[in-house]
Amino acid sequence: MVASLRLPSLTSLLFPATTRYPAALRRSLCLRNRPASGFATAPSGTASPETKSEVGRLPRSDQAVTPRSQDFNAWYLDVIASAELADYGPVRGTMVIRPYGYAIWEAIQDYLNVKFKETGHSNMYFPQFIPYSFIEKEASHVEGFSPELALVTVGGGNELEEKLVVRPTSETIVNHMFTQWIHSYRDLPLMINQWANVTRWEMRTKPFIRTLEFLWQEGHTAHATPEEAEKEAKQMIEIYTRFAFEETAIPVIVGRKSKMETFAGADTTYTIEAMMGDRKALQAGTSHNLGQNFSRAFGTQFQDENGERQHVWQTSWAVSTRFVGGIIMTHGDDTGLMLPPKIAPIQVVIVPIWKKDSEKTEVLNAASSVKEVLQTAGVRVKLDDTTERTAGWKFNFWEMKGVPIRIEIGPRDVSNNSVVVSRRDIPGKAGKVFGISMEPSTLVAYVKEKLDEIQSSLLEKAISFRDSNIVDVNSYEELKAAISSGKWARGPWSASDSDEQRVKEETGATIRCFPFEQTLGTKTCLMTGNPAEEVAIFAKSY
């Protein structure tokens, strides 16, 4: 069986060796095109020797990625392969996060972990195996998650009496434990977070965006009053929003999900929605006000100040490795990845250039001391001093990897005591400045200023792209026109779930959110003509 799934033969049938897609991409295309019935159990087997030299390999410097405008999806997969962000795991739909991709995730973790602790949350860890019966306790939860479950049925060689769910999310087991820790109002609020892997048996997968297993943080809190829970749910979506804007330069739109799009088990779901380079929406983080849905299902109660037993009010909130995909698809261009400086594992790459051996030592010495100076100043810097690649190859490679600033140092620079600084976000000569002094305080100040400028510039560019692709609509016809032109539609909405379903079926777009930021004035529902209190944003999404 494994033999029949060996990918090399399949791939070579579909993609002759002359196409310039990296093998990882071809493989993905194959996988995505296989019928769903074949998806469930498809470890790919080990690659045969002849494909090894292609899969997940660095691009040669002359091997460009698919242009973004030509095929956004192919571009995305090429960037992931060429920038060495991730690779496919042997089991269908799983992903190996490679060091460069993982370093972006670590930057996300570092920022959020501090914010979570500042706002009073403690990290802890819950087991990933959940008794199947737990999932069934909250009615809408089981309805939402049961099609996506991975089940452990054998342990230590024996068939298990009760099958175990590999956690798709932890509300059930969290509530099971909360019943043991919460007794009195003095035990509240209880505010925890865990960094963990979760499993959802998705049929259509895409690296970072939707994989069988992914990494995330999930916060879970319990409160004595609905007001506190609501405040907490809003506080956390605000933290996500600030993170998206300030660290990743992604101008998300923050708002409330429609009833249909609310998390399975929540009263209200808040979301941050990001516009990707292909103008599809990405749900980049959510915060749920769970009300008493889980506490009633699990009996999570406390004694209030009057001695009465009450069910707690809860929230949960999560951000995942999907965010890495959002960063790629927001800022990347035809040259590859483009990383906002604050989240970039490498902010500055130094490329020393020499022709004659006599020049080599002084150039490398200068490059090392520039590296030292920047590192001491807290800049994340890499000196690429390998001799196996040309400077040109290195330029392309680090541009592909999205490093915000490149510093070039050649013999003439050394004699002038200066360097050349190139910005990744401004291609060619326009982004290149000669003669920046090597004098430490000048250089550090210049580099830090440029990093800040790049950070701001990426955000501004993304905001203007976002805003020029949202159309205000006042009728269903206008909505359809906006969606079919690839844009987002924003319009007043007070129609029914079935109207919402109709929009989805007819246009492929869903309500992404009712944004917190609303326009003033009276509104008329674009679908029904009835009064509407809010505008909603419609878009096709990942």
Next chain:
Amino acid sequence: MVASLRLPSLTSLLFPATTRYPAALRRSLCLRNRPASGFATAPSGTASPETKSEVGRLPRSDQAVTPRSQDFNAWYLDVIASAELADYGPVRGTMVIRPYGYAIWEAIQDYLNVKFKETGHSNMYFPQFIPYSFIEKEASHVEGFSPELALVTVGGGNELEEKLVVRPTSETIVNHMFTQWIHSYRDLPLMINQWANVTRWEMRTKPFIRTLEFLWQEGHTAHATPEEAEKEAKQMIEIYTRFAFEETAIPVIVGRKSKMETFAGADTTYTIEAMMGDRKALQAGTSHNLGQNFSRAFGTQFQDENGERQHVWQTSWAVSTRFVGGIIMTHGDDTGLMLPPKIAPIQVVIVPIWKKDSEKTEVLNAASSVKEVLQTAGVRVKLDDTTERTAGWKFNFWEMKGVPIRIEIGPRDVSNNSVVVSRRDIPGKAGKVFGISMEPSTLVAYVKEKLDEIQSSLLEKAISFRDSNIVDVNSYEELKAAISSGKWARGPWSASDSDEQRVKEETGATIRCFPFEQTLGTKTCLMTGNPAEEVAIFAKSY
């Protein structure tokens, strides 16, 4: 089925409500006493209301833990429950790591993560689902791990064609991916690490020490030569050794495993062995020289400088949440946990004391400013200013939690501009010093000095305990006598695997390691009388 496994009824049968064991402990004892056949699938169901107030609750200040000398195992479980380190998960053998226990794990992560990066390793992430066929490729690996596997057989509602193993360790999937990333000697060494959860279907479980699922880091490296792999394996066990001594004050003995005790798939396993308070050995970390066992099984090859294809030489190494158990069982005493300052989530707790309301403000103000001063100086400090508990209750509680230093501030201290400092490791008056000035530089210097002293003192105490419990033996009779008196036996060994097996069967002890530190002089095997090159250490172990 779930109903029949409800623990409350079982527990109440075995432990009448008047025993003073916390419920968590009772529950554990029940689970351990249940026949193995009942272990495989025993989610406990949700606790019924009447037990909720006991499970995993804080001890009352008058509720002491079982004395360590009376029942070490009961003491251990009591400490875990009372110090709120962990709780049982709903599935048999699983553990919830509570915030205080998780903070110790975070301290372990913070230290090791830096060391791994300093030595050139990058973090990344591999999927946890491994095709079953992978596990079968390396003969001794499958033999070692197959009895312990958890298998996913259903995904997204469908029976899978090939069952998936929930990773017990990642050598197989790592090699599968390495074949795609390694081509030439230029790709070597490849040195990575991942922080992850792993699953082993253990029959006898114990919180932190052996659980169905646990957290760990697993490093994996590939090298061009056996010498490099050997050097790496030794480097990593040295990092673990230093960590154990310097951070956790655990004087581990570092050495090589016997052939019988070597990791399933390794040529050589290096280990750090720690002596717990009951004098049982705990394997606290291992580093494996895998030779070419996995690279041959998976075809992980590279082209060397002469253009020849060679199999890579590999290592893997791991430390897990088990280390937290080792810290508890090395330093804890009848009063509860005792944490080495370097690894303690809270190094100093401040307890303000007042009787009259008129005193309250000035005492709390002084306590706050002391907290501020210490925090600014980088000390991890907590001010326990709740009014719901007495000072005496707080003393007991934070001693139970193992906080190294307590600072008391009462009205008289405020007027003297001084504080009282108590050391957790020196009970009663002997560890209590009055009149330490509140003047910031004096106080900070004093506290830091005391933290250092406590750190050293814990290590010295543990070394002297260890050394007084290792007996040098020269015959099997002496070995048996040492083991039956509860000690470790150290003696020359060059006997066969079957002799080693015989020792295990007859004494319950195994060879923990051939220590790196060997005695000089000619040696005669304690079992056979033949010449021996090394001494081995025998002990009963966890």
